[in-house]
Amino acid sequence: MPDIKIENLKKVFGDLVAIDNLSLEVKDGEYLTILGPTGAGKTTLxxxxxxxxxxTSGSISINGERVxxxxxxxxxxxxxxxxxxxFPHxxxxxxxxxGPIARGWEPEKVNIIGREMLEMVHLYDRKDAMPNELSGGMQQRNALARALCADAKILLLDEPLRALDARLRLDLRYELKKLVKDMGMTAIHVTHDQEEALTISDRIIMLKDGKVIQSDKPHDMFNKPASPFIHHFIGEANFVKGKITKKSNNDCQITDSIGRIYTAAKTSQEVGANAVAGIKTEFTVIEKEQKDQMNTFRGTVDRKLFLGRFTDFEIILTDGGIVHARLPSSIAHKFVEGSQVYVHYSPERLLVFPEPEKGLKAELEMM
Amino acid sequence: MTLVKKISDIISKKSTIKAWYGLVIFFFICVIIVPTLFVLSYAVTGWNDIEGTIFTDPADPAQLNASFGMAGTNVSFHSWDIIDITQTTVLEANVLYTDLSGPYLLTFQVYEMNDDGTEKIYYEQSQGFTNGSDPGSFIIFSNDTYNSITHVGPVTQNITLATATGEYLDSWEADLYLRAGDRRPMDLIWDAMKISFVIATIVTIVDFIAGLPMAWLMVRKEFRGKKYLDILIDMPLAIPTAALGFSTALFWAVTPAIPGSGLGWTSSPFLLIILLHIVFSYPYMVRSLTAILHEIDINYETAAQTLGAPPLTVARTITLPLFRAGLVTGIILCFARSLSETGGTMAALAMLTPWLSELAVPMQTGPTLIGAWKHAGGFEPQLAFTAMLLVMVSLVLLVIVKIVIMKFKLPLRKVMPGPERLLSKGLFPKMKDLLAFVFMFVILIIPSFFIVSFLFTGTPTPVDWGSFWSAMGFSFLVAGVITVINILFGVPLAIYIVRGTNKTMSNILDVLVNVPLIVPTSALGVSLGMFWGSMNINVAIFLVISAHLAFTFPLIVRNVAGALEELDPTYEETARTLGARPMFVFKKVMYPSIKFSILAGAIMAFTRSLGETGATLSVVQNANTVPVYIVGLVKSASYYPAALACVVLIVITFITMMIMRYITKKAER
Incomplete structure (x- = not known):
C-alpha cells in the first residue's frame, strides 16, 4: 500500500511554474531522494x-487520505x-x-515516549544539553527522535547534510539512513549532491523544471539515465552527436558530421535518426597506444587537474572536439600534459539518446 | 483544562487568526495612520480660515474676557495672559458700561509690588474715552518696552479705568481686544516654519560633522573606557526633552529670572535652540552611523591602505560612499527629531523670556507655535494649517532625502595625496579624536546634567507636591496603557509584516509604520485632535492616549519586526510539521526568540511616552503630564520645583533605560 500519493500536483509562483503536473508515489518505509539542479522545484515539492x-492544483494523499x-x-x-x-532555546x-506537548498529550505518556525515543537514538544521557552543545551527528539524532515523538512517520529532509563538513557529511549519511530504516520511517530527502543521492537512497527521482524526469533505483539511475541531462548530471559525461547509421540487437553505429564512426549501446531508435551518445568520464579510457581500432580516437592531453584520489584530464582530439576523462590518480602520472594519447569508449557504456529538442547544449545546462 | 483547550482551539482556528490580523490592520490604519494624516484633509477644506480674525474681530470678545477673567474695577492680569505677538501689540477697548457718564481714562500699567506693599511702576500708558464712543485703541506693548523690564522680576500688568480727573471707577465693563500690530497668523506660521527648517538643517549638519569622528572612534578604535563612552552617548536620550531644554538653557543662556545660574553665554533664542536640538539629536546620528559602520567590512579599508592610501583618503573615498544608507537614517532621524521637538524648545524659550506669554516669545518654531496656540485655544484653523505644513514637509523630506542621498554623487573621486597624507599623520588625527570628545562633553553631557547641580545650588522654593504627583500619575497611566495596547497590536502587526503571505500588503504596511515616526509629534497631536473631534470624541485622557499610541506604535513594531527578520522561519515551519498549532508555535518557538525585542520596544515606547510634550500639548488644551507640568513650571519661572520634577523624571527614565540596555545585551548573548 503506497504511503504517499501525489497526483497532478501543480504550484505556480507568479509566472514561474515551480511544480508542473507532478505525480509521484512513495511506498511505506522507502528512502526516497529527490535529486535535481538548483531551481528544479525540489524544496517546493x-x-x-x-x-x-x-x-495551485492537484492532490496529495497520505495512507489513502487527502491531506x-x-x-x-x-x-x-x-x-x-x-x-x-x-529549537535553540x-x-x-x-x-x-x-510534538506531544503541542498536541496536548498526557504528561506520563509524554515522558514515556520521550524517554523511549531518546534512548533509541542514544541521547537520553544528554537530555539536558542544549542543541549547540551537541555534535552534528547528535543533532541529527535528536531531530529524528523529535520527529518520531511527534508521531510523524514521514520525514522530509531538505538538504540535511549540506551544512556539515565534507568528512562528517560522509559519516552522517550512513547513520541517517540506518536510523530512518531502524525506526521504520518513510523519508523524502532533497539534495543536489548526486553522490549523496546514490549512496543513501532506495530510489531516486530526478526533478527538472518541476517535472519528474526519471524515477529509478540508484544503480539504474547511474547506469540507465533517461536523458542526456541525467547522464551528465549524475557523474559527468562526454557526448557525441550524429546519425544512427546501423543497428543490431546488441549495439548500434553512429556517424558524426565529420564521418567519425562510433559503436554505441543498443537503442530503440531507427536507423537514420539523429542521436546523441554519451559516456561518463569515469568510463572514458585513455591509452598510450592504440589497442583497438573501434571507438578509439587520437588526441593530446591539454590539461590535468589533480583532485586527490582522481585526476581529471582534458584531451583535445586530433580530429576536433574535447574529451574529459577521470582516472584514478595512481595511474594518472603515466600521461603527462602535451603527450599524445588514445581515447577509447567501450560500446556498452556509450549510451544513446534521441537528439534533444532544444539541442544538446541547452539540454545539459544546469540553470 | 477543557475550557482552556477550547479557548486555545478557538484562538488557533485559522479564521480566528485571520480575524485578529484583520483587526490589527484595521487598528493600525484607522487608529494610527488615518488620524495621524487626517490633518492633510485640511489642505482640501480649510484654506480660507487661516487669515481668520482672532486678534481683531470685535464680534468675539469672549476671547479676552475669558483670559482676563475681567469686568471689574481693577483688572489685574499676568503678563502671560497677554496675547502678545512680540512685535507691537495693540489694545482695543470698548467700554460698554460704567456707573458714571463722561470721559474716562483707560490706563495700562506694568508694575511690581514691592515688599512693603508699594508699587514700582515700570510702564504706564493711558487713553481717554467717551462713554459709548467707538472703542479707542492704543499701543500698550512693544519689544523695547518689554526688554526694558524683563530683568527685574515678576511684574503685574494692570488695566484701570478712571475718570479724567483720576478717580478710579468702581464698576465698569469693557470688551478688550488685543491685537498683534502687523503680525498676521500667516506671517507667524511662515516664520515659525522657516525657523524650524533652518534650525533642523543646521542641527543635522553639525550632528553629522561632530558625529562622524565619534562614530568612527566607537567602531574602529579600541580604548579604555569605551564601554562608558557608549553609555554616555545615549545619555541625552534618557532625559525627557522638557528637562533637557530646561537644563541646557540653564547652562548656556542669559536667564533673566535667575541670573548667574550657568554660563549666561547667550540670549539668542536661535542659538540656544540649536544647542538644545544638537543635544538630543546627536545620539541618533552617532547610532545610525555606528550601525552602518559596523556592517562595512574593514577589509576594504585595509585593502585601500595597503594599496598606499593615507587613512583620511581611505575614509573619504572608500568608507563614506559605502555608508550612505546609514547617513540617510541619521539625517532623517536628526531632522525629524529637531523638526518635531516641542517641550524642550518651549522650556528653553521660556527661560530666555520669563513671564512672557507663550504666544509672546520672540521666536517660535512650528511645534512651539502649535503648542502655544492650542494652549491659548481658539486657533483651530491656524493650528490645522501649521500641522498640515509640518506633516507635508516631513513626508516630502523623507522622500527627498532618500532619493537625493542615494542618487547624489558626492565629489569623492578626487584625491589630494599631499594634504591628505599630512592630515592623516601626527597631531591631526589626535586632534580630531580630542575634538570629538570635547564636543560631546561640552555640548552634550554637561548641559544635560547641569540641572542636577541646580538642585544643590538653587534656592529651594515650596513644591506643590499634589499637582506634581497627579501629573506623575497621569503620565504613568498614559505610558502604561499605551505600552499594553502597543504590545497587543504591534506584535501581531510586526509578525504580519515579516511573515505575512500577502507581500504587497506587508510592504505597504512596512512603509506606513514609519510615518508616525517622521511626523512631528505636535502636528500629530493636532491631527488626532481634529480626527477624534470630527467624531465628537473629546475625552482628554482618550485623546492623550491615542496621540501617545500613534507615535510610540512604530517603536514596538520596528523592534519586533527587526528581531523576526533575524529569526529563521524554518523553526516555525518545523514546529508546525511537528504538530504545533500556530498559537503554540508563537508561544513556544517565536516568542522566546523575540521577547527581548518586545520588551525593548515596550520600554522605548514607555519612556518616549513619559518624556513627550508636543503631542500632549497639541491634542488637548489642558492635559497635565509631567513634561507639560515641567514646561508650565519653567514658564512661570518656578525653577526649583521644575528642576525637582525633572530630576525625578530623569531618574525614572534612566533606570528604565538601564534595564533596557541590560536586556538587549542579554538578548544579544
Missing part, C-alpha cells in the same frame, strides 16, 4: 507535502531543514517532546 505552501487541505500540524509529516531546526529533552 517538500514544502507542498508538508503543507507549508499551498498547491492537501490540512494545515501542516495535522499531516503527521515532519519537515527538517539543513540545520534540523532544533530548548534542551534536548524539550525539543524531543515538543
Amino acid at each position: 517538500l514544502r507542498l507535502i508538508a503543507g507549508l505552501t499551498k498547491q 492537501d487541505k490540512l494545515p501542516p500540524e495535522e499531516r503527521k509529516v515532519t519537515f527538517l531543514s539543513q540545520s534540523y531546526s532544533l 530548548m534542551n534536548v529533552w524539550d525539543n524531543t517532546i515538543f
Whole structure:
C-alpha cells in the first residue's frame, strides 16, 4: 500500500511554474531522494507535502487520505531543514517532546515516549544539553527522535547534510539512513549532491523544471539515465552527436558530421535518426597506444587537474572536439600534459539518446 | 483544562487568526495612520480660515474676557495672559458700561509690588474715552518696552479705568481686544516654519560633522573606557526633552529670572535652540552611523591602505560612499527629531523670556507655535494649517532625502595625496579624536546634567507636591496603557509584516509604520485632535492616549519586526510539521526568540511616552503630564520645583533605560 500519493500536483509562483503536473508515489518505509539542479522545484515539492505552501492544483494523499487541505500540524509529516531546526532555546529533552506537548498529550505518556525515543537514538544521557552543545551527528539524532515523538512517520529532509563538513557529511549519511530504516520511517530527502543521492537512497527521482524526469533505483539511475541531462548530471559525461547509421540487437553505429564512426549501446531508435551518445568520464579510457581500432580516437592531453584520489584530464582530439576523462590518480602520472594519447569508449557504456529538442547544449545546462 | 483547550482551539482556528490580523490592520490604519494624516484633509477644506480674525474681530470678545477673567474695577492680569505677538501689540477697548457718564481714562500699567506693599511702576500708558464712543485703541506693548523690564522680576500688568480727573471707577465693563500690530497668523506660521527648517538643517549638519569622528572612534578604535563612552552617548536620550531644554538653557543662556545660574553665554533664542536640538539629536546620528559602520567590512579599508592610501583618503573615498544608507537614517532621524521637538524648545524659550506669554516669545518654531496656540485655544484653523505644513514637509523630506542621498554623487573621486597624507599623520588625527570628545562633553553631557547641580545650588522654593504627583500619575497611566495596547497590536502587526503571505500588503504596511515616526509629534497631536473631534470624541485622557499610541506604535513594531527578520522561519515551519498549532508555535518557538525585542520596544515606547510634550500639548488644551507640568513650571519661572520634577523624571527614565540596555545585551548573548 503506497504511503504517499501525489497526483497532478501543480504550484505556480507568479509566472514561474515551480511544480508542473507532478505525480509521484512513495511506498511505506522507502528512502526516497529527490535529486535535481538548483531551481528544479525540489524544496517546493517538500514544502507542498508538508503543507507549508499551498498547491495551485492537484492532490496529495497520505495512507489513502487527502491531506492537501490540512494545515501542516495535522499531516503527521515532519519537515527538517539543513540545520534540523532544533529549537535553540530548548534542551534536548524539550525539543524531543515538543510534538506531544503541542498536541496536548498526557504528561506520563509524554515522558514515556520521550524517554523511549531518546534512548533509541542514544541521547537520553544528554537530555539536558542544549542543541549547540551537541555534535552534528547528535543533532541529527535528536531531530529524528523529535520527529518520531511527534508521531510523524514521514520525514522530509531538505538538504540535511549540506551544512556539515565534507568528512562528517560522509559519516552522517550512513547513520541517517540506518536510523530512518531502524525506526521504520518513510523519508523524502532533497539534495543536489548526486553522490549523496546514490549512496543513501532506495530510489531516486530526478526533478527538472518541476517535472519528474526519471524515477529509478540508484544503480539504474547511474547506469540507465533517461536523458542526456541525467547522464551528465549524475557523474559527468562526454557526448557525441550524429546519425544512427546501423543497428543490431546488441549495439548500434553512429556517424558524426565529420564521418567519425562510433559503436554505441543498443537503442530503440531507427536507423537514420539523429542521436546523441554519451559516456561518463569515469568510463572514458585513455591509452598510450592504440589497442583497438573501434571507438578509439587520437588526441593530446591539454590539461590535468589533480583532485586527490582522481585526476581529471582534458584531451583535445586530433580530429576536433574535447574529451574529459577521470582516472584514478595512481595511474594518472603515466600521461603527462602535451603527450599524445588514445581515447577509447567501450560500446556498452556509450549510451544513446534521441537528439534533444532544444539541442544538446541547452539540454545539459544546469540553470 | 477543557475550557482552556477550547479557548486555545478557538484562538488557533485559522479564521480566528485571520480575524485578529484583520483587526490589527484595521487598528493600525484607522487608529494610527488615518488620524495621524487626517490633518492633510485640511489642505482640501480649510484654506480660507487661516487669515481668520482672532486678534481683531470685535464680534468675539469672549476671547479676552475669558483670559482676563475681567469686568471689574481693577483688572489685574499676568503678563502671560497677554496675547502678545512680540512685535507691537495693540489694545482695543470698548467700554460698554460704567456707573458714571463722561470721559474716562483707560490706563495700562506694568508694575511690581514691592515688599512693603508699594508699587514700582515700570510702564504706564493711558487713553481717554467717551462713554459709548467707538472703542479707542492704543499701543500698550512693544519689544523695547518689554526688554526694558524683563530683568527685574515678576511684574503685574494692570488695566484701570478712571475718570479724567483720576478717580478710579468702581464698576465698569469693557470688551478688550488685543491685537498683534502687523503680525498676521500667516506671517507667524511662515516664520515659525522657516525657523524650524533652518534650525533642523543646521542641527543635522553639525550632528553629522561632530558625529562622524565619534562614530568612527566607537567602531574602529579600541580604548579604555569605551564601554562608558557608549553609555554616555545615549545619555541625552534618557532625559525627557522638557528637562533637557530646561537644563541646557540653564547652562548656556542669559536667564533673566535667575541670573548667574550657568554660563549666561547667550540670549539668542536661535542659538540656544540649536544647542538644545544638537543635544538630543546627536545620539541618533552617532547610532545610525555606528550601525552602518559596523556592517562595512574593514577589509576594504585595509585593502585601500595597503594599496598606499593615507587613512583620511581611505575614509573619504572608500568608507563614506559605502555608508550612505546609514547617513540617510541619521539625517532623517536628526531632522525629524529637531523638526518635531516641542517641550524642550518651549522650556528653553521660556527661560530666555520669563513671564512672557507663550504666544509672546520672540521666536517660535512650528511645534512651539502649535503648542502655544492650542494652549491659548481658539486657533483651530491656524493650528490645522501649521500641522498640515509640518506633516507635508516631513513626508516630502523623507522622500527627498532618500532619493537625493542615494542618487547624489558626492565629489569623492578626487584625491589630494599631499594634504591628505599630512592630515592623516601626527597631531591631526589626535586632534580630531580630542575634538570629538570635547564636543560631546561640552555640548552634550554637561548641559544635560547641569540641572542636577541646580538642585544643590538653587534656592529651594515650596513644591506643590499634589499637582506634581497627579501629573506623575497621569503620565504613568498614559505610558502604561499605551505600552499594553502597543504590545497587543504591534506584535501581531510586526509578525504580519515579516511573515505575512500577502507581500504587497506587508510592504505597504512596512512603509506606513514609519510615518508616525517622521511626523512631528505636535502636528500629530493636532491631527488626532481634529480626527477624534470630527467624531465628537473629546475625552482628554482618550485623546492623550491615542496621540501617545500613534507615535510610540512604530517603536514596538520596528523592534519586533527587526528581531523576526533575524529569526529563521524554518523553526516555525518545523514546529508546525511537528504538530504545533500556530498559537503554540508563537508561544513556544517565536516568542522566546523575540521577547527581548518586545520588551525593548515596550520600554522605548514607555519612556518616549513619559518624556513627550508636543503631542500632549497639541491634542488637548489642558492635559497635565509631567513634561507639560515641567514646561508650565519653567514658564512661570518656578525653577526649583521644575528642576525637582525633572530630576525625578530623569531618574525614572534612566533606570528604565538601564534595564533596557541590560536586556538587549542579554538578548544579544
